[in-house]
Each structure stands twice: as C-alpha cells, then as structure tokens.
Amino acid sequence: MRVNIDINLVPKDERKEKPSDVLQVTFGTIFSDHMFSMIHNGVHWTNARIHPYGSLSLSPAALCLHYGQGIFEGMKAYRRGESVLLFRPDMNFKRLNLSAERMVMPKLDIDFALHSLKELLKIDSDWVPEVPGSSLYIRPTMIGTEPKLGVRPSAEYLYYIILSPVGPYFKEGFAPVKIFVSDKYVRAVKGGTGAAKASGNYAAGLLAGTDASKVGCSQVLWLDALEHRWLEEIGTMNIVVRFDDEVATPPLSGSILPGVTRDSVLTLCTDYGYSVNERQISIDEVIEGIHTGKVLEMFGCGTAAIIAPVGSLWYKNQPNQIANGKTGKLTQQLFDDLIGIQSGEREDPHDWVVPVE
Numbered sequence: 001m002r003v004n005i006d007i008n009l010v011p012k013d014e015r016k017e018k019p020s021d022v023l024q025v026t027f028g029t030i031f032s033d034h035m036f037s038m039i040h041n042g043v044h045w046t047n048a049r050i051h052p053y054g055s056l057s058l059s060p061a062a063l064c065l066h067y068g069q070g071i072f073e074g075m076k077a078y079r080r081g082e083s084v085l086l087f088r089p090d091m092n093f094k095r096l097n098l099s100a101e102r103m104v105m106p107k108l109d110i111d112f113a114l115h116s117l118k119e120l121l122k123i124d125s126d127w128v129p130e131v132p133g134s135s136l137y138i139r140p141t142m143i144g145t146e147p148k149l150g151v152r153p154s155a156e157y158l159y160y161i162i163l164s165p166v167g168p169y170f171k172e173g174f175a176p177v178k179i180f181v182s183d184k185y186v187r188a189v190k191g192g193t194g195a196a197k198a199s200g201n202y203a204a205g206l207l208a209g210t211d212a213s214k215v216g217c218s219q220v221l222w223l224d225a226l227e228h229r230w231l232e233e234i235g236t237m238n239i240v241v242r243f244d245d246e247v248a249t250p251p252l253s254g255s256i257l258p259g260v261t262r263d264s265v266l267t268l269c270t271d272y273g274y275s276v277n278e279r280q281i282s283i284d285e286v287i288e289g290i291h292t293g294k295v296l297e298m299f300g301c302g303t304a305a306i307i308a309p310v311g312s313l314w315y316k317n318q319p320n321q322i323a324n325g326k327t328g329k330l331t332q333q334l335f336d337d338l339i340g341i342q343s344g345e346r347e348d349p350h351d352w353v354v355p356v357e
C-alpha cells in the first residue's frame with residue numbers, strides 16, 4: 001500500500017516539556033508532541049497525516065460512542081543510545097487486524113502500519129526516555145466514526161497512534177501484586193470478543209475491579225464464563241503458573257487475548273529448559289498448589305507491566321499468599337531477560353527487536 005504521509009510539525013519552540021522524572025509519572029497521562037492519523041472512507045484508507053497531538057472532532061452520533069466499535073493495541077519503544085527499538089511490532093499489527101475482523105472493521109496493511117509508526121517515532125524520537133525502567137508506550141487505535149444511530153458496522157473509520165512516555169505500570173513497580181479472583185463477574189465467553197483487543201471488553205471488567213480494590217487488590221484474575229473454574233487471564237495480562245518444573249498457562253481458546261509477552265515468555269521458558277504447557281488450569285489446582293507448595297511462582301505478563309509477580313490471590317474472601325509473597329526465581333529471570341532484550345542490552349536470540357530506521 002503506497003499512501004503518502006502529510007507532515008505538519010509543531011514549531012520547535014512550541015513543543016511540550018518532557019517530564020523531569022518519567023519514573024514518577026502516572027502511567028499513560030502524558031503524551032508526545034505529535035500523532036499519526038488516517039481515515040477509512042468506506043473504500044480505502046486515505047488522508048494519512050502526522051500532526052500535532054490534539055483533541056479529535058467527532059459527531060456525537062459517531063457509531064463508536066454508542067455501539068462500541070473500537071479496537072486498539074499497546075506496544076513500547078525503547079531507547080538504546082541514539083537508536084529506538086520496537087519489540088515484535090508485527091505481532092501487534094497482526095492482532096489489530098484480527099480484532100478488526102472480529103469487530104467488522106477495515107484491516108490495515110501491516111507494512112504501512114509499521115512504516116507509519118516508525119515515521120512518527122522518528123519525529124518524536126526525543127520522547128523515548130532513556131532511564132532504565134522507562135519506555136515510550138504506543139497506542140494504535142481504530143474507531144468507527146460514521147454519524148448514525150443504528151446498530152450496524154460504521155461506514156467510516158479513524159485510525160490513529162498516540163505516544164506516551166511511561167515508567168512502571170504498577171505503583172508498586174516490580175513488586176508482587178495482590179490479585180482478586182472474580183467468581184461473580186466474567187470477562188468473556190467463547191464465541192464472544194475476548195480474543196480481540198476491543199474497548200468494550202475493558203469497560204465490562206471495571207465493576208469487578210471495584211470489588212478488587214475494596215480488598216486492596218490491583219487487578220482481577222478472570223475465570224471462565226461457564227463454570228467459573230478455569231483460569232483465563234488478568235486485567236491487562238496473561239497469567240502463568242509455575243508448578244514445580246512445569247510452566248503452565250491457559251490455552252488460546254478464543255476468550256483470552258493472545259499476548260505478545262505470553263508468546264515470548266513461553267519461548268524463553270522453553271529455552272530455559274522448563275516443561276511448558278498451554279493447558280486448562282483450575283482455580284482449585286492453584287489454591288491447593290499454593291498450600292502444598294507445588295505452586296512455586298505465579299505471574300502476569302503483558303506489554304505494560306512486562307512481568308508482574310503475583311504475591312497473593314484473594315479468592316472466596318480469603319488471601320492465599322504465594323511463596324511467602326516473594327518474587328520467584330523464574331519471574332525475576334524473565335523480567336530481566338525481557339527488559340534486557342527489549343532495550344537492546346541482552347542478546348536477542350529470536351530476532352524480536354526491530355530498530356526504527
């Protein structure tokens with residue numbers, strides 16, 4: 001796909017100040033000077049532009065506002081000296097297209113999507129922070145914009161990318177988090193939209209999140225919708241459990257997001273020599289394993305937090321502490337290796353890192 005990108009830059013002396021300490025910034029609250037956008041007119045993508053970051057103008061009747069046709073992605077850019085590095089960006093754009101297919105939205109040309117992201121990153125490259133533990137979070141988004149009250153796919157779409165310099169996702173940083181197991185609400189059911197990164201999935205999870213915060217938990221661990229028995233995933237992360245030398249994670253059965261970090265973790269664990277299984281894991285197996293000592297470690301994995309050790313599971317009004325609430329050996333090794341690979345400091349044996357050039 002050959003689309004020219006129009007470029008309209010913020011004058012140098014009007015650019016925003018960068019945060020003085022990015023590690024202290026609340027995740028996703030500061031945005032760079034520019035954004036990329038293009039529209040789909042019902043026939044093809046057009047009007048590709050890099051322009052100053054700013055508010056959108058949408059009809060109050062825009063379909064996305066009423067019927068939820070909205071999808072997005074989350075990825076990160078890291079600084080290594082003068083270079084800016086992306087981590088497996090093709091997987092994000094492929095997943096965006098899978099989400100688009102599920103939500104009856106137009107697909108992107110993956111090469112053009114990557115090209116336009118790189119062009120934006122070149123322009124805002126000084127927004128990629130260099131402090132260890134920081135990165136530039138990237139949010140590609142697509143919404144149905146046709147002004148029409150009526151449940152059907154939009155005839156017009158907006159696609160855009162915004163950039164946000166970030167430090168740790170959790171205020172705890174890389175410290176064990178308390179997770180609330182929801183046996184009342186569910187996130188997704190097979191055949192639903194759980195495998196798509198659709199905005200409405202997250203809105204549907206907010207109510208359980210309020211139950212979680214009442215007992216001091218920062219995220220919800222979802223169980224399957226039919227039996228409320230099988231582990232699915234955590235709010236914005238896939239879940240991995242280490243039972244002795246087995247590393248297990250729920251299979252991609254259609255109701256969980258196929259995480260890029262999940263895939264990378266499974267590859268690294270195989271490299272380390274663990275027995276890696278994508279299999280159903282029941283909450284009873286986990287709770288029992290926590291008490292018998294078979295569950296040695298448990299962690300969430302996702303782009304925002306990378307690896308988040310789970311220190312305790314709140315289930316049926318009881319806390320269940322895992323391995324004395326300490327970060328496990330494998331959890332630490334994966335965090336160090338992933339950060340090292342993503343930031344270009346460690347060897348990248350699977351060619352995951354893509355420089356912006």
Ligand SMILES: Cc1ncc(COP(=O)(O)O)c(C=O)c1O
Pocket residue numbers: 074233234235236237238256257258259260261262301302303304
């Ligand atoms: C619901 C959900 N599951 C899992 C993940 C982890 O996916 P990834 O590793 O691609 O960030 C995310 C984050 O994108 C998510 O929102």
